[in-house]
Amino acid sequence: MAYSTKVIDHYENPRNVGSFGTSKEVASRKDIGIGIVGAPECGDVMQLQIRVNDQGVIEDAKFKCFGCGSAIASSSLATEWIKGKSVDEALTIRNTQIVEELSLPPVKIHCSVLAEDSIRGAIEDWKKKSGSAAAPSAVGHNA
Amino acid sequence: MNPSKNPIYLDNAATTRCDPRVVEAMFPYFSEKFGNAGSRNHRFGWEAEDAIEQAREQCAAVIGAQAKEVVFTSGATESNNLAVKGAAEIYARAPQGQRGRGHIVTVAHEHKAVLDPVHRLEREGFDATFISPPPDGVITAAMVEAAIRPDTILVSVMWANNELGTINEVPEIGRLCHSKEIIFHTDATQWVGKMPTNVEADCIDLLSWSAHKIYGPKGVGGLYVRRRKPRVRLEALQDGGGQERGMRSGTHNVTGIVGFGKACELCRDEADAERPRLLALRTKLERELTSRLDVTQVNGHATRRIPGTANISFAFVEGESLMMGVREIACSSGSACTSASLEPSYVLKSLGIGDEMAHSSLRLSMGRWTTAEEIDRAISLIEGAVNHLRKLSPLYDLHKEGVDISKIVWQTH
Secondary structure (H helix, E strand, O other): OOOOHHHHHHHHOOOOEOOOOOHHHHHOOOOEEEEEEEEHHHOEEEEEEEEEOOOOEEEEEEEEEEOOHHHHHHHHHHHHHHOOOEHHHHOOOOHHHHHHHHOOOHHHHHHHHHHHHHHHHHHHHHHHHHOOOOOOOOOOOOO | OOOOOOOEEOEOOOOOOOOHHHHHHHOHHHHOOOOOOOOOOOHHHHHHHHHHHHHHHHHHHHHOOOHHHEEEEOOHHHHHHHHHHHHHHHHOOOOOOOOOOOEEEEEOOOOHHHHHHHHHHHHOOOEEEEEOOOOOOOOOHHHHHHHOOOOEEEEEOOOEOOOOOEEOOHHHHHHHHHHOOOEEEEEOOOOEOOEOOOOOOOOOOEEEEEOHHHOOOOOOEEEEEOOOOOOOOOOOOOOOOOOHHHOOOOOOOHHHHHHHHHHHHHHHHHHHHHHHHHHHHHHHHHHHHHHHOOOEEEOOOOOOEOOOEEEEEEOOOOHHHHHHHOOOEEOEEOOHHHOOOOOOOHHHHHOOOOHHHHHOEEEEEOOOOOOHHHHHHHHHHHHHHHHHHHHHOHHHHHHHOOOOHHHOOOEOO
């Protein structure tokens, strides 16, 4: 299948790749939330880490992704979109916006769902660790 | 997208470029010599018939058969269907509509063009055993012998596997079947034209092969049907004008058949010299990639493989994204994302290779026009793309930290 120019751009120049330390190092950090979604046997795993300040603003975000080009682009785009946003704003991001921005075909909608889930997962994790207001309830999709 | 001007074609197990000498041989039969070989009373028909009989000789010669034993079809899928379903109907032990019509032995990592006909036969009253391959992918005569039952009527085992290139023990399986008077079919699509083949010495009753895998045109193939010791009979799948001894009715694809014949002749003349060249290219490709990149494995038996096919898993890198990173290279992947079914390769899974390693695999298959320079370029392109993707891979990080990824409980979708 042909990829959109935006997918290729994110694939070739992924934004905000990395992490704030090894899994052990970041596990105890209260200002960092981690969302890991997917599974290796399904062919995609996304890891999103966010660093949140006292005002609840996402100061920095880093991702790693094992998956197809569309999965890499979705998670790269997600980091761009959430940086500088408050956690509440970030929670309003929907997978359908990612689909539209990257022109993902129907078989790749799954990738955008994972990206949305990784945002929710990271924020939930941060809320739990930092003792902020109760984590949002069940993760919902617009697949 | 801007793929390089000179893409590297490493998907010769999918299809091959038609050799210009084959195209040249076919050319007159499109417009100048356009006759129907079934027209018995004029020169146009005779011309077509002569061309077909010459092609039949060329095709028979590459497999060590008599010309009369070659049935022309539309390709290996049709040949496999005709062989498996056609033989099952003739050698059935009970009439249609009953159960217990006979037992068929085949293998879990056969091509779908064998598996699906066998599944249909199961619904129609036959029993089947699908042998699970060992981790090296090679099916031995002992494995077949263990699967055979007193009511076994047909054994179908491919010669070389299309995804792995692994070579099954075909002459040995053929001898076993002959000793037990069981009909033996082999899907030799990846074998014939590249490897020495002799249906007599190799004890084969039915053999399928295809033109477009051996530098011939698409849409034409052959089925070898043994005529003596034993005389193998088949129930036709389509009825009509009675062409091909009644086993395959339909006006002959004269141009395609002429091309198929020429392609077989070229393979017969050139394959002996081609094999060591391809083996050297494959060896270099595998050796370089597995030494430059860690946690990288060649799938299937280390040596018992046809020379042109390599199947390599690059752990913690997903196959479709890897192909995206090497867009100059045309190849295949066992990744779910590249298949219509969205399932990872059932061939790799059947060897006990985990789903995650199947998602991480590339099949790179070389052919007549693959050069050493292309292989060198492919090695560095793949190395670069794997390194790029591993920098992005959370799994590679965990691996580097010493975490056993198989022990992690993932939140699956």
